[in-house]
Amino acid sequence: MALLISLPGETPAMAQILLLLSSACLHAGNSARSNGGNDFGVNQPERCSGVQGGSIDIPFSFYFPWKLAKDPQMSIAWRWKDFFGHFIYNSSMPFIHEHFKGRLILNWTQGQTSGVLRILNFKESDQTWYFCRVFLQTTEGIKFWQSLPGTQLTLTQALNTTMRSPFIVTSEFTTAGLEHTRDKRNPSLMNLGAMVTMLLAKVVVIILVYGWMIFLRWKQRPDPA
Incomplete structure (x- = not known):
């Protein structure tokens, strides 16, 4: 499901302002539907975890039924929360929002209808909803729409990568002991020798x-x- 704004001849700035007003009205009614002939939308997974x-x-x-202008000015934007x-x-x-400085990568090129938004160094504070918005210029004017459900990101527990098998730990302690006694006699061996002599x-x-x-x-x- 997506929200469409169609503004023939209007500027992108004016279109964005009207998008906010229109989406507010739709959100208040808790519904947003496209007409049968307007086959457009944004596909996102319901949730992702990392x-x-x-x-x-x-x-x-994303998909749309319109013919693109010679200069479609296609762009992608993302909202959160x-x-x-x-x-x-x-x-x-x-x-790029200050919270995500140096952590966002959009794997998408002009003209493509699919891509991936990647968040690096995923944090607990990144857990929320994310919404993709598409903007383009068609032969019928400026059109842009946004996903309504969005994608929820959640944090999952990672396996403790510092846990090691007992064999590895034993090997490490043995190596450490050898390195420690390389240049000095082992007190345990000295005690054992004294006991045998006695x-x-x-x-x-x-x-x-x-x-x-x-x-x-x-x-x-x-x-x-």
């Missing part, structure tokens, strides 16, 4: 004690007659 910090695309296309919201982009100026010393002492006791008992045995 992750914070990423990019999000709003595809659009509601049907009467502020313009955030206008290809004919060009103009154990061996105890075993030797025990063997010597038992051997000495066995020797004394052997010496104390009575001589056979």
Whole structure:
């Protein structure tokens, strides 16, 4: 569904003013219909979603029955938040809203009837409605119309890209340990060596004690007659 303004011989500035007045009246009645013979409109998805910090695309296309003038002066503009919201982009100026400075890209060229509006570094504050407006010069005069439903952008939760598998984490800790002990002896290995040495010393002492006791008992045995 779209709102059409047809102004033969009028200037673009006057057309924009009248568009606001006419669209206000239509919005108050909560309806906007085109006649059966006026096959025109703007196609946008009902909603799109993206992750914070990423990019999000709003595809659009439009159609119309009129014959274009030799210089059609075709242009695309976008509003946000509601049907009467502020313009955030206008290809004919060009103009980009302060909130979107350096973050809007319109993938569309003069003469095409479809394209994509891309928002970079998608933010939580970007979650709202977006409306595409088409402007062109026909042999019947200036005509421009705008999508009524628009497209709602929402933020989705992204997977935690910092999570890693236990195997990778173990590998990292092992590598870190090797780098840390490359130029110095490992205290754990030193402790283990000391424990082994002490154990061996105890075993030797025990063997010597038992051997000495066995020797004394052997010496104390009575001589056979």
